Amino acid sequence: MDDRTPQISGAEILIRCLQEENVKFVFGYPGGAVLNIYDEIFKQNHFKHVLVRHEQAAVHAADAYSRATGEVGVALVTSGPGATNAVTGIATAYMDSIPMVIISGQVPTPAIGMDAFQEVDMVGITRPCVKHNFLVKDVKDVASTIKKAFYIAASGRPGPVVVDIPKDVTALTAVFDYPKSVEMRSYTPVIKGHSGQIKKAVKLMLEAKRPMVYTGGGVVLGDASEMLVKLVRELGFPITNTLMGLGGYPATDKQFLGMLGMHGTYEANMAMQECDVLVAIGARFDDRVIGNPQHFFNKNRTIIHIDVDPSSISKRVKVDVPIVGHVQSVLAEINELLQADTKRPEAASLKTWWEQIEAWRSRKCLTYAKSTEVIKPQYVVEKLWEVTKGDAFITSDVGQHQMWAAQYYKFDKPRRWINSGGLGTMGVGLPYAMGAQLAHPEAQVACITGEASIQMCIQELSTCKQFHLPVKVVNLNNRYMGMVRQWQEFFYGNRYSESYMDALPDFVKLAEAYGHVGMKIEKPSDVEAALKEAFSPALKERMVFMDFITDQTENVFPMVPNGKGLSEMILAEEL
Amino acid sequence: MKHIISLLMENESGALSRVAGLFSARAYNIESLTVAPTEDATLSRMTIVTSGSEDVIEQIIKQLNKLVDVVKVLDLNDGRYIERELMLVKVKATGPFREEMKRMSDIFRGRIIDVADGSYTIELTGSGSKLDAFLEALDKAAILETVRTGASGIGRGDRILKI
Ligand SMILES: Cc1ncc(C[n+]2csc(CCOP(=O)(O)OP(=O)(O)O)c2C)c(N)n1
Numbered sequence: 001m002d003d004r005t006p007q008i009s010g011a012e013i014l015i016r017c018l019q020e021e022n023v024k025f026v027f028g029y030p031g032g033a034v035l036n037i038y039d040e041i042f043k044q045n046h047f048k049h050v051l052v053r054h055e056q057a058a059v060h061a062a063d064a065y066s067r068a069t070g071e072v073g074v075a076l077v078t079s080g081p082g083a084t085n086a087v088t089g090i091a092t093a094y095m096d097s098i099p100m101v102i103i104s105g106q107v108p109t110p111a112i113g114m115d116a117f118q119e120v121d122m123v124g125i126t127r128p129c130v131k132h133n134f135l136v137k138d139v140k141d142v143a144s145t146i147k148k149a150f151y152i153a154a155s156g157r158p159g160p161v162v163v164d165i166p167k168d169v170t171a172l173t174a175v176f177d178y179p180k181s182v183e184m185r186s187y188t189p190v191i192k193g194h195s196g197q198i199k200k201a202v203k204l205m206l207e208a209k210r211p212m213v214y215t216g217g218g219v220v221l222g223d224a225s226e227m228l229v230k231l232v233r234e235l236g237f238p239i240t241n242t243l244m245g246l247g248g249y250p251a252t253d254k255q256f257l258g259m260l261g262m263h264g265t266y267e268a269n270m271a272m273q274e275c276d277v278l279v280a281i282g283a284r285f286d287d288r289v290i291g292n293p294q295h296f297f298n299k300n301r302t303i304i305h306i307d308v309d310p311s312s313i314s315k316r317v318k319v320d321v322p323i324v325g326h327v328q329s330v331l332a333e334i335n336e337l338l339q340a341d342t343k344r345p346e347a348a349s350l351k352t353w354w355e356q357i358e359a360w361r362s363r364k365c366l367t368y369a370k371s372t373e374v375i376k377p378q379y380v381v382e383k384l385w386e387v388t389k390g391d392a393f394i395t396s397d398v399g400q401h402q403m404w405a406a407q408y409y410k411f412d413k414p415r416r417w418i419n420s421g422g423l424g425t426m427g428v429g430l431p432y433a434m435g436a437q438l439a440h441p442e443a444q445v446a447c448i449t450g451e452a453s454i455q456m457c458i459q460e461l462s463t464c465k466q467f468h469l470p471v472k473v474v475n476l477n478n479r480y481m482g483m484v485r486q487w488q489e490f491f492y493g494n495r496y497s498e499s500y501m502d503a504l505p506d507f508v509k510l511a512e513a514y515g516h517v518g519m520k521i522e523k524p525s526d527v528e529a530a531l532k533e534a535f536s537p538a539l540k541e542r543m544v545f546m547d548f549i550t551d552q553t554e555n556v557f558p559m560v561p562n563g564k565g566l567s568e569m570i571l572a573e574e575l
Numbered sequence: 576m577k578h579i580i581s582l583l584m585e586n587e588s589g590a591l592s593r594v595a596g597l598f599s600a601r602a603y604n605i606e607s608l609t610v611a612p613t614e615d616a617t618l619s620r621m622t623i624v625t626s627g628s629e630d631v632i633e634q635i636i637k638q639l640n641k642l643v644d645v646v647k648v649l650d651l652n653d654g655r656y657i658e659r660e661l662m663l664v665k666v667k668a669t670g671p672f673r674e675e676m677k678r679m680s681d682i683f684r685g686r687i688i689d690v691a692d693g694s695y696t697i698e699l700t701g702s703g704s705k706l707d708a709f710l711e712a713l714d715k716a717a718i719l720e721t722v723r724t725g726a727s728g729i730g731r732g733d734r735i736l737k738i
Contacts, residue, residue, distance in 0.1 A: 123589060124592070127589075127592065127593060127596050128596055128600045131643070132643040132644075135588075135589070152643060184643070185646055185738060186584065186585050186643060186644055186645055186646040187643045309641070310637050310640070310641075311634065311637035311638050311640075311641050314630070314633065315634060318630075
């Protein structure tokens, strides 16, 4: 490089960096501080810019794009209000460890700290909800910072990284030189697990009499599904997935006990409680998963915990064999050891254990009262699964419908189930569906939502129109913030304080107003036909909003009440 | 139990706030925190005095290690170490106090570094508990002002925190 190497603006450098990172979509919204960047976007055709209608949706859509593909999601917002609007999306991605790079505009460097127009301390605001963040103060640092941002976002335990770029930095010029690789002495994520620990784990698994495998989002994010299936089938162990882990193991397989946790199945929760060796993989024993930790400790079991993040290990539950490493690498090593070992778990004990599990399973905890009068929400999800042949990308919002989606849509493949597990953000469903549809234009994408949640990002119907996203919205309309109502029914003496959804719009007309197809379905006998029509070739190119008027009083079962143990579930039949 | 944690981190703007933010966000105790650049200008060294159960301390160390700017973390309590803190105390030096304060300073191996008509300023270094003991020993009525740096810590012998 010499003096004659051409200098280009910070904005152009940024665009070139995104090109180098092979970014295909940038979800964003323009504004003063990012005008230089938008001008460069105008001049390029390497990636597509998806203009959303609210910055929160830009981050959610980029997040879903990442969940559906495994690539780093990218969002771009302006300073001040653009940046603060993005924060909910960033926190949502952070809680679920989604690799993302969020670029925010900032006021010009000399104006920082002057309470300038549209100034907000983005690095300060996002510090607790990002994996890392940067303020780029020098145009010479743009390329190396973007390189680091992508590297940090995707490696180790993934997460969102914010890069805040002042407007003057995007105007000043420098030589573009994209680093080939990154070396950071302060950041060196572990990949390979400790081989001694792995041997110990294999020995324990082979000696187990009542084994149980429990896996979370880490298996999905770490693309370790195939290895997990191999391991679990080889050993004949029962397995459960967390809400974030669904699809990590095929749900239609007989070794799968369903989801565990607060709204998990009876068999999964009981097996968690009663097992003698528990293998936790890419999961973090969170409060919605094991309930009251004290109650969980009432039973003795040996716990093996595989996770890429050391701080997830022994945080809520003490484990016996911690293995820090990338789940894919650790599972590969375990599978190799098993291949070389002729020993297998004692067949007789495993048989007895499975008999016990089948007895729990025979309680059929996921049954619900069928009706010919009123549409049961579970029925809609079951039918959706049938009509889409279990092969759709399903996004959801937050509430009862989310739990029914998780319980009744049987995910056989990873990255098909996209929801906000950690932060529980209402409003993600529609933007998540946009991100998933853009990632897989030919795939069936459905958003299972509720009439309260959908209204939190309803403006995105417009984005769906502009970008021809044929998302199918399955609105389970119970006229209540159902999950809130359920808690009020159980724990607050039926005082339904502010949980009734009054003044609902006519969703059919609303969908039509945005140029989409609207359907209102009020009878159980019409459910299947409506779904078939929505997914028919005739409507393949269209977004369809299906408003299912469902049973107002339906509750989610089983349920482990707050503060109770896993084996203290309330089952539907007990009420 | 009280723990002294030493760490090396990139000397970047905002690095301190990441550590401070971590302690407040996760509701960890923080008794004192000191930070300054090292002989290598790209690195800062921080000493944090905290307390908590063994489980909490384990989490604190893991969470600190997880911060992208943190290069190395050492729990000094895992081995032998030396702890030092500097304190400046301004005391009354009138009447009988004038002799008394000089005597107390000598006993604790302090140094009087500023002498005025009505006051002395005493400089004292030592472990936190030695400084506490000195303040205990002084007549409360004589203390006009105190300022402490917070502890700095270093491992004994060949326990070295370096990259
Ligand atoms: C942004 C946000 N605000 C509030 C909540 C609390 N919350 C959780 S579920 C729920 C009700 C959701 O109602 P709806 O979308 O109609 O779904 P349903 O439970 O009826 O299926 C609320 C208010 C939340 N999760 N997110």
